[in-house]
Amino acid sequence: xxxxxxxxxxxxxxxxxxxxxxxxFIANQRAKGKLNDIFVRAMYLRDSSSEYLxxxxxxxxxxxxxxxKARRAISDVTGVPAEHIMxxxxxxxxxxxxxxxxxxxxSFYSEEDMKLTKKYNEEFLLPKLVEVSENAKSEARxxxxxxxxxxxxxFCTNRIDPILERDKEVIVIIDDRRRGGxxxxxxxxxxxxxxxxxxxxxxxxxxxDVLKKCVSSKFIPLFLNGAAGDxxxxxxRRSQSVEEAERxxxxxxxxxxxxxxxxxxxxADEIVFKHLNIELNVRDLExxxxxxRIERRITEIDELMKKASSEGEKRKLSQDLMTAHLILGCYxxxxxxxxxxxxxxxxxxxxxxxxxxxxxxxxxxxLFCRYGLEIKxxxxxxxxxxxCYSNGYYGYLPTKExxxxxxxxxxxxxxxxxxxxxxxxxxxxxxxxIRRSSSN
Numbered sequence: 001x002x003x004x005x006x007x008x009x010x011x012x013x014x015x016x017x018x019x020x021x022x023x024x025f026i027a028n029q030r031a032k033g034k035l036n037d038i039f040v041r042a043m044y045l046r047d048s049s050s051e052y053l054x055x056x057x058x059x060x061x062x063x064x065x066x067x068x069k070a071r072r073a074i075s076d077v078t079g080v081p082a083e084h085i086m087x088x089x090x091x092x093x094x095x096x097x098x099x100x101x102x103x104x105x106x107s108f109y110s111e112e113d114m115k116l117t118k119k120y121n122e123e124f125l126l127p128k129l130v131e132v133s134e135n136a137k138s139e140a141r142x143x144x145x146x147x148x149x150x151x152x153x154x155f156c157t158n159r160i161d162p163i164l165e166r167d168k169e170v171i172v173i174i175d176d177r178r179r180g181g182x183x184x185x186x187x188x189x190x191x192x193x194x195x196x197x198x199x200x201x202x203x204x205x206x207x208x209d210v211l212k213k214c215v216s217s218k219f220i221p222l223f224l225n226g227a228a229g230d231x232x233x234x235x236x237r238r239s240q241s242v243e244e245a246e247r248x249x250x251x252x253x254x255x256x257x258x259x260x261x262x263x264x265x266x267x268a269d270e271i272v273f274k275h276l277n278i279e280l281n282v283r284d285l286e287x288x289x290x291x292x293r294i295e296r297r298i299t300e301i302d303e304l305m306k307k308a309s310s311e312g313e314k315r316k317l318s319q320d321l322m323t324a325h326l327i328l329g330c331y332x333x334x335x336x337x338x339x340x341x342x343x344x345x346x347x348x349x350x351x352x353x354x355x356x357x358x359x360x361x362x363x364x365x366x367l368f369c370r371y372g373l374e375i376k377x378x379x380x381x382x383x384x385x386x387x388c389y390s391n392g393y394y395g396y397l398p399t400k401e402x403x404x405x406x407x408x409x410x411x412x413x414x415x416x417x418x419x420x421x422x423x424x425x426x427x428x429x430x431x432x433x434i435r436r437s438s439s440n
Contacts, residue, residue: 210253227372
């Protein structure tokens with residue numbers, strides 16, 4: 001296997017809008033500086049017949065139209081087929097805004113927000129993506145791959161209810177020279193709150209600092225965030241502060257460092273690639289009596305707020321309440337937003353299998369943890385990595401139960417309640433076909 005790594009700094013000057021928290025757009029706030037540099041990191045892979053590029057960036061997301069443009073530009077320079085280029089975001093809420101069309105958020109973007117978002121994407125980010133890809137390929141050398149898994153506790157829980165599903169698994173892949181690798185984890189990087197106006201990868205920046213010390217100062221980790229739609233630090237963090245982001249980042253970093261000497265060699269001779277276009281139903285607000293349900297939900301939340309005891313529970317209810325009120329105020333705009341999709345939307349999903357042991361599933365979604373765990377359990381591969389926030393963004397894909405409760409995530413979803421189950425079936429069918437082709 002031919003493997004290469006490179007990283008580029010993608011921190012812009014102050015003054016750009018930050019993505020992730022709607023409160024900043026409502027208050028017309030801009031970044032005042034940086035807490036940590038943010039990066040895009042690239043991994044180049046080539047087997048006997050094909051080549052691939054994986055890019056992970058300290059960003060909220062990659063927008064759908066931008067992905068197509070970036071893939072073309074990278075392919076033109078590197079020769080890597082556009083469909084073999086994976087663009088994934090860590091989903092930090094403290095990076096420059098990269099989204100011009102996002103459910104609810106779009107209603108609060110100013111004209112200046114849009115100009116600055118376009119400027120960052122096209123004038124700053126795009127050239128860096130091309131450059132890091134070209135350099136990762138030029139740095140590629142013959143290498144072996146090592147992999148391992150462990151669990152990290154006291155780090156992240158289900159953010160709707162901490163007793164619900166959580167994914168504690170951490171998977172690490174590195175090359176034999178420890179030049180770089182992949183870190184797969186599952187958690188919203190939202191330790192830093194809406195009041196933070198400094199660029200940062202959130203806790204991931206501090207995890208990166210730990211790895212630079214324990215592995216190598218030149219080590220390049222690609223962070224792939226899993227089915228984190230309902231996973232965050234909400235119920236475990238002590239505050240939304242820089243000190244807390246550092247504490248939580250170090251928990252993850254130390255666990256990864258512990259794993260480094262326990263990795264097993266992977267027989268990585270061949271990469272199998274499969275692209276899927278999965279059609280999912282778009283919700284009909286009138287049919288589901290959306291407005292009436294929101295009004296009832298607001299009344300329910302008001303009552304629940306009076307009884308809430310923990311800070312985590314109060315934070316959740318406050319977010320649900322704010323979102324419900326904002327959606328009511330933008331209801332007609334929300335209907336127009338959904339109408340553009342029609343009755344169905346096609347979700348691009350990419351699967352990469354390295355040998356018979358590792359499957360990577362790239363999804364342009366905020367998938368709920370239950371679905372990610374089901375894919376991992378039933379894929380048939382020893383290691384399954386879910387990489388959400390990849391190759392575009394279509395928002396939250398919650399469980400049926402979340403739709404019934406009308407939590408923040410289901411309020412912000414464009415899909416119908418059964419969409420998640422259909423996506424899981426399609427992914428598992430594709431994984432079984434890959435397994436079958438590998439064994440023949």
